[in-house]
Amino acid sequence: MFSDDNSDIMEGFICPICKSDQKKLESLLQHFEDKHSEEKDLVQTFRDVFKIAKKKILNLDESQLSKTFDSTLKPNKSFNQLEFVEDNQDIGLVKDHIEYFTAIRNPRLERFATETNKLIIRLNKLLTNRPQDPQQIKLHEQNLVPWIDGKLVKLCPSCAKSFFLTRRQHHCRICGSVMCNECSNFLSIDDSFSIINPSYEKSKPNSSEEIILKEPEDSIRLCSHCLHLLENRKQMQDSRSVRPPIYNLYEKLEKIKKDVAPDLIMYEKIITSLYDGNSVYTLADAGALRGKIGHSAEILDDLSKKILGQKCAKGSREEALQKSIRLAAIKFIKENMLTLPPIPLEEEIKKIQQKRITEFNQKIERDRRLAQEAFERYDLSGNAGFPATSRTTGSAMTSVDNWSGYQQQTNTCDPLVEQINIIKGYIKQARDAMRFEEIATLEQNLSELQHEYWLRSQQKE
Amino acid sequence: MNVIKAIQLYIDKMIEEAGPGMKILLMDRETTSIISMAHSQTDMLQKEVYLFERIDSGRSNERLKYLKCIVFIRPTRDNIIRLSNELKSPKYGSYFIYFSNIIPRTEIKALAECDESESVREVKEMYADYLCINSSLFSLNIPTCLHSLNWQQEALERTVSGIIGVLLSLKIRPTIRYKNGSQPAQNLAKRVFDTINKESSLFSFKPPENGVPPPLLLILDRRDDPITALLTQWTYQAMVHQLLTIKNNRVDLSNVVGVPNELKEVVLSAEQDDFYSKNLFSNFGEIAVTIRDLIESFQKRAKEQKKIETIADMKNFVESYPQFKKMSGTVNKHLVVISELSMQISKKSLLEMSELEQDMACRADHSAQLQRVKKLITEERISIEDALRLILIYAMRYERHANCGTVGLLNALKARNGRTHLVPKMLEYISQSARNELFNTTKIDAVKLTRNLIKGLKGVENVYTQHVCVLKDLLEEILKGRSIDQQYPFISSEVPYRRPPTEIIVFIIGGATYEEAFAVHQLNQMGYRIILGGTTIHNSESFLEEVITATNGAPFKHSRSLQAFHNASNA
Structure with missing residues (x-):
C-alpha cells in the first residue's frame, strides 16, 4: 500500500475504499468519481471537507489556536475556583393551577360545545335541499328555524337602536333572533359547508353544486353570537388538520437530529477504542460511520435551507421563525458534526x-x-x-x-x-x-x- | 444555593413540559430580562424555542397555529388582561402558562373563562422573579426605591415579590432580621414575614433537623454603608460596572474609540463566558497578566502555524475551527474591555484617586487628607465626577470635625460647575448608624480600635483594596456566632439559636455593589452558603441618582451649614 519514500505525504491521499494511492487531491477526487461513483455521499462529504478547509485557510492563515487557548486558560481554573462545590440543586417550588383552571374551563366548554353542535345541525338542515328561488329559501329557512316574533322586539339587541322604516328587522337564520342590518353577519355557503363537514373541499368552479352557489348574495345571515361559536369551531378544526409544509419539514429535521445523536456517541467510542489499540472496531468502521454522519449533516443542511426557502411575507413572524430554525441547524452541524475527531491513520x-x-x-x-x-x-x-x-x-x-x-x-x-x-x-x-x-x-x-x-x-x- | 441554577431549572422545566416541536416564548418586559440573564438566545434555539415575543408591546396578528406557546409573565393586572385577550383569539396552537409569582385564584378563573378554544395545557407558578447575575448575586432592577427616605409603594411591592421568589425558588423558609432603626428595612421585613405566614401552604418545607438553625434572611439598608458604593473598584466585574456600566449583563461600548461594529455592545455573562466567570473577582493586575499571556501565545502560535501543508493539517484545522472561533471571539471581547479600562485608569489618574479614597475610608488623618483633596479636585486631569466623589467621601467622613473644610471644597467644585447639591443630599441620605459607627472620629470603639491595631501591625497588602465593606464585617460576626440582636433584631419573637445559621440571604435596600458580591464570594469559597441581593446593583453614578430620589421631599436636617448648596439650579 505504501511505498517507502515520502510516505508521509501519500498518507493523506489514500482512497478510503480501495486503498490505492492517488498522489494528488485532484486525482483522488477524480478517482473517487470514476471508480466509486456509487458512494455519492461519501464523495460529497469528502469534497465538503476540502471546500471548508480551503475557505478557512484562505481567509485566515492562523490555525490550531484553540489548543493554545485551552492550554493557557486551563491553569486559571484552579486560581479562581467555582463558588462552593455545587450540591445537586433541585428545581424550586412549583405550584400547579391547571386543575382549578380546567374545573372552570371544561364545563363552560361543554356548554358551548352542545350549543355549537345544535347550531351545526341546524346549519346542516338549512343547507340540505336548499331551494334556488329567494322567496322559497326564506320559507325553507323559516320552516326549519322558528323566527322570533318581530313585534316583541323594539330595539336591536346588540346595538340598542330602535327599528323603523329604514332600520328594518332581520332574523338570524340559525337561532331565529332579531337584529338590525348593521349588526348582521354573513356566512358564505361555501364556508358553511366546510363547517358542517371538515373534509369538505372548497368547491371547484366546475363542480355540480356550483350552479346553485354562484349567486353573489347567496349567503346565510346570522347574529354575531352564532357566528362566534361557529368560527371558534372552525378554527379548532383547522388548527387540528392544517399541517403547513414547514411543519412537515421541521419534523423530518428533528428526526434526523435525533437519529444522528447515537451515531455521534458511537463514533467517539470507536475512535477511542482504536487509539486504545482494541481490535473490536476497524478503521473502515470509523470511516463508514463518519460518512454516514456527514451524510446526515448534509440532509440537515438541506432541510433547513428548504425551511428557509418557504414562501412567507417579508418581515413576518414566519420569516423570523424560518431564519431561527436555519440558524439553529447550522449551529447544530457546526458544534456536533464538524468537530468530530479525525480518523487515526492506519499506520498509527x-x-x-x-x-x-x-x-x-x-x-x-x-x-x-x-x-x-x-x-x-x-x-x-x-x-x-x-x-x-x-x-x-x-x-x-x-x-x-x-x-x-x-x-x-x-x-x-x-x-x-x-x-x-x-x-x-x-x-x-x-x-x-x-x-x-x-x-x-x-x-x-x-x-x-x-x-x-x-x-x-x-x-x- | 445558586440563583443562576435556580432560574435555569425553572426555564428548562417550562420548555420540557411544552415537549418537542417548534416553540415561541411570550414574555413581558421584566421576564425578558430575567430569562436573558440565565440563558443566551442561542441556548434557547437549541431547545427549539425559535421565536420571542413581548406580550406588552406591539404584536402582529399573524396566526401560527403549528407553534407551541410558552407564556412566562409576571402576574400583574395588565398582563392578565393581555393574556385573556390572547386566549380569546389564540394565535398559537397550544399554551403553556407560567407566572413568575403568586397569582390570585380569581385571576385564574378569569383566564379559564377566556380559554374557549381549549388551547391551554399548563397553568403554573414558577418563582423565577428576580435577575440572577452571579451564582450568589441577584438584583431586582429597581433603579431607585426610596422617596423622602421611605419606600416608594411600587418598589416595595416589587421587592416583596422578588424576595418571596428567591425564597421559593431555593425552597427556604427563613427567620428574618432587619437593621434596627431603618424604617424601610423594618417595613420590608414585616411585609415578607406576613406574606410567608399568609402563604404558609407554599412555605411548608421540611424544617431543618434538630439543632440546625434555620436559614437567615437579613435585610439591610444602603444608607448604613454609603462609602462602599462610591469607591473606585479594582476587581474585574466591579471595575467594568464602575467605568463602563453593566446593564442586564450587557456593556455598551459604542462610545469607545475604534471598536469594531460587532463589539459595540458586548454580553458579559458569568454563565456563558468562561473567561469572564474565571476572572469576575480577579483584580486588575492579575487579569492584565492573564490576557497578555493569552495574546502572546496566540501570536506565537499564529506565526508557527502559518503553513498548512498536509491534509492532516487541514483537517485538524477545520475540526478545531469552530472552537477556535468561539474562543478568539471571547478573548477579543475582553481585550477591548480591558484596554478601555486601562485607558480610563490612566486618563483619569484613578490610581492616585483610589489611594486617597482608601486612605480617607480607612484612616483618620484630617489635615493631610484635606490638603490632598483640595489639591486633586482643582486639577484638570481629575474628572468632575471623580472630584465630586472625593468631596462626598470627605464630607461624610469629617462631617463633625471641628475644622471641617467641606464648604471650601464645594466652592472649588462650584468653580468647575460640579453638582455641588449632591453633597448636602448625601449628608441627609446617610443613616444615624453610619454617622455613629462608620464615621465617628471622636468616640472610641474598643473593639474597632484593637481590630485596626491588628490590621496596622499586619501591614496593608494592597493600598487600593484595603477598605472592607460593612457587610463583610457583619457577616463574619454572624458566622462566628456573635450576638447581633441589638442592631439586627428578629421581626418576630424567635427563639435565638446559639449556633450561627449556615445559609444566609442578604438583601440591601437601595442597591448592593459588586464589592459586596466579592466579599460574599470570598466567604462562600470558605464553604459558607450566602446569597446577596439588592433592589439594584450600583456603581457610584447610579448610586448618586438613588441618593437624589431618596432624599427628594425630605427636609434638610443635617446639612443646614451647607444651605448655599441645597439647590441644583445654582450649579
Whole structure:
C-alpha cells in the first residue's frame, strides 16, 4: 500500500475504499468519481471537507489556536475556583393551577360545545335541499328555524337602536333572533359547508353544486353570537388538520437530529477504542460511520435551507421563525458534526496494536522466565515443556487480527468451531449494516468462544 | 444555593413540559430580562424555542397555529388582561402558562373563562422573579426605591415579590432580621414575614433537623454603608460596572474609540463566558497578566502555524475551527474591555484617586487628607465626577470635625460647575448608624480600635483594596456566632439559636455593589452558603441618582451649614 519514500505525504491521499494511492487531491477526487461513483455521499462529504478547509485557510492563515487557548486558560481554573462545590440543586417550588383552571374551563366548554353542535345541525338542515328561488329559501329557512316574533322586539339587541322604516328587522337564520342590518353577519355557503363537514373541499368552479352557489348574495345571515361559536369551531378544526409544509419539514429535521445523536456517541467510542489499540472496531468502521454522519449533516443542511426557502411575507413572524430554525441547524452541524475527531491513520493504529502485542509478549516471556526459574529451583525442569505459553502467544497475536488464524480449521465438525464461524458471519452482517453496538457484543462472544476452544484443545493435548 | 441554577431549572422545566416541536416564548418586559440573564438566545434555539415575543408591546396578528406557546409573565393586572385577550383569539396552537409569582385564584378563573378554544395545557407558578447575575448575586432592577427616605409603594411591592421568589425558588423558609432603626428595612421585613405566614401552604418545607438553625434572611439598608458604593473598584466585574456600566449583563461600548461594529455592545455573562466567570473577582493586575499571556501565545502560535501543508493539517484545522472561533471571539471581547479600562485608569489618574479614597475610608488623618483633596479636585486631569466623589467621601467622613473644610471644597467644585447639591443630599441620605459607627472620629470603639491595631501591625497588602465593606464585617460576626440582636433584631419573637445559621440571604435596600458580591464570594469559597441581593446593583453614578430620589421631599436636617448648596439650579 505504501511505498517507502515520502510516505508521509501519500498518507493523506489514500482512497478510503480501495486503498490505492492517488498522489494528488485532484486525482483522488477524480478517482473517487470514476471508480466509486456509487458512494455519492461519501464523495460529497469528502469534497465538503476540502471546500471548508480551503475557505478557512484562505481567509485566515492562523490555525490550531484553540489548543493554545485551552492550554493557557486551563491553569486559571484552579486560581479562581467555582463558588462552593455545587450540591445537586433541585428545581424550586412549583405550584400547579391547571386543575382549578380546567374545573372552570371544561364545563363552560361543554356548554358551548352542545350549543355549537345544535347550531351545526341546524346549519346542516338549512343547507340540505336548499331551494334556488329567494322567496322559497326564506320559507325553507323559516320552516326549519322558528323566527322570533318581530313585534316583541323594539330595539336591536346588540346595538340598542330602535327599528323603523329604514332600520328594518332581520332574523338570524340559525337561532331565529332579531337584529338590525348593521349588526348582521354573513356566512358564505361555501364556508358553511366546510363547517358542517371538515373534509369538505372548497368547491371547484366546475363542480355540480356550483350552479346553485354562484349567486353573489347567496349567503346565510346570522347574529354575531352564532357566528362566534361557529368560527371558534372552525378554527379548532383547522388548527387540528392544517399541517403547513414547514411543519412537515421541521419534523423530518428533528428526526434526523435525533437519529444522528447515537451515531455521534458511537463514533467517539470507536475512535477511542482504536487509539486504545482494541481490535473490536476497524478503521473502515470509523470511516463508514463518519460518512454516514456527514451524510446526515448534509440532509440537515438541506432541510433547513428548504425551511428557509418557504414562501412567507417579508418581515413576518414566519420569516423570523424560518431564519431561527436555519440558524439553529447550522449551529447544530457546526458544534456536533464538524468537530468530530479525525480518523487515526492506519499506520498509527498498527503501531499502537504492535506495541500492545509486544507488551503482551514481554509479559508472557517474563512469566515464563519466572516459571522456568521456579522449575529449576525445584529441580522439576525437563518434566514438561511449555507448549501452552507459545500457543498463548500465537493466539494473542491472532486475536488482534480478528483470529484469522483459526479460519483454516473451519472444516472440522467441532460444534464450537461452527459456533465461532456463525458468530463471525453475524459480525460481518452487523458491520455491513453499521450496527456497531452489536459488533461489540458479538466480538465479546467470539473471544469467549475462542478462549473455550483453546482451553479444550489444550486439554486434548 | 445558586440563583443562576435556580432560574435555569425553572426555564428548562417550562420548555420540557411544552415537549418537542417548534416553540415561541411570550414574555413581558421584566421576564425578558430575567430569562436573558440565565440563558443566551442561542441556548434557547437549541431547545427549539425559535421565536420571542413581548406580550406588552406591539404584536402582529399573524396566526401560527403549528407553534407551541410558552407564556412566562409576571402576574400583574395588565398582563392578565393581555393574556385573556390572547386566549380569546389564540394565535398559537397550544399554551403553556407560567407566572413568575403568586397569582390570585380569581385571576385564574378569569383566564379559564377566556380559554374557549381549549388551547391551554399548563397553568403554573414558577418563582423565577428576580435577575440572577452571579451564582450568589441577584438584583431586582429597581433603579431607585426610596422617596423622602421611605419606600416608594411600587418598589416595595416589587421587592416583596422578588424576595418571596428567591425564597421559593431555593425552597427556604427563613427567620428574618432587619437593621434596627431603618424604617424601610423594618417595613420590608414585616411585609415578607406576613406574606410567608399568609402563604404558609407554599412555605411548608421540611424544617431543618434538630439543632440546625434555620436559614437567615437579613435585610439591610444602603444608607448604613454609603462609602462602599462610591469607591473606585479594582476587581474585574466591579471595575467594568464602575467605568463602563453593566446593564442586564450587557456593556455598551459604542462610545469607545475604534471598536469594531460587532463589539459595540458586548454580553458579559458569568454563565456563558468562561473567561469572564474565571476572572469576575480577579483584580486588575492579575487579569492584565492573564490576557497578555493569552495574546502572546496566540501570536506565537499564529506565526508557527502559518503553513498548512498536509491534509492532516487541514483537517485538524477545520475540526478545531469552530472552537477556535468561539474562543478568539471571547478573548477579543475582553481585550477591548480591558484596554478601555486601562485607558480610563490612566486618563483619569484613578490610581492616585483610589489611594486617597482608601486612605480617607480607612484612616483618620484630617489635615493631610484635606490638603490632598483640595489639591486633586482643582486639577484638570481629575474628572468632575471623580472630584465630586472625593468631596462626598470627605464630607461624610469629617462631617463633625471641628475644622471641617467641606464648604471650601464645594466652592472649588462650584468653580468647575460640579453638582455641588449632591453633597448636602448625601449628608441627609446617610443613616444615624453610619454617622455613629462608620464615621465617628471622636468616640472610641474598643473593639474597632484593637481590630485596626491588628490590621496596622499586619501591614496593608494592597493600598487600593484595603477598605472592607460593612457587610463583610457583619457577616463574619454572624458566622462566628456573635450576638447581633441589638442592631439586627428578629421581626418576630424567635427563639435565638446559639449556633450561627449556615445559609444566609442578604438583601440591601437601595442597591448592593459588586464589592459586596466579592466579599460574599470570598466567604462562600470558605464553604459558607450566602446569597446577596439588592433592589439594584450600583456603581457610584447610579448610586448618586438613588441618593437624589431618596432624599427628594425630605427636609434638610443635617446639612443646614451647607444651605448655599441645597439647590441644583445654582450649579
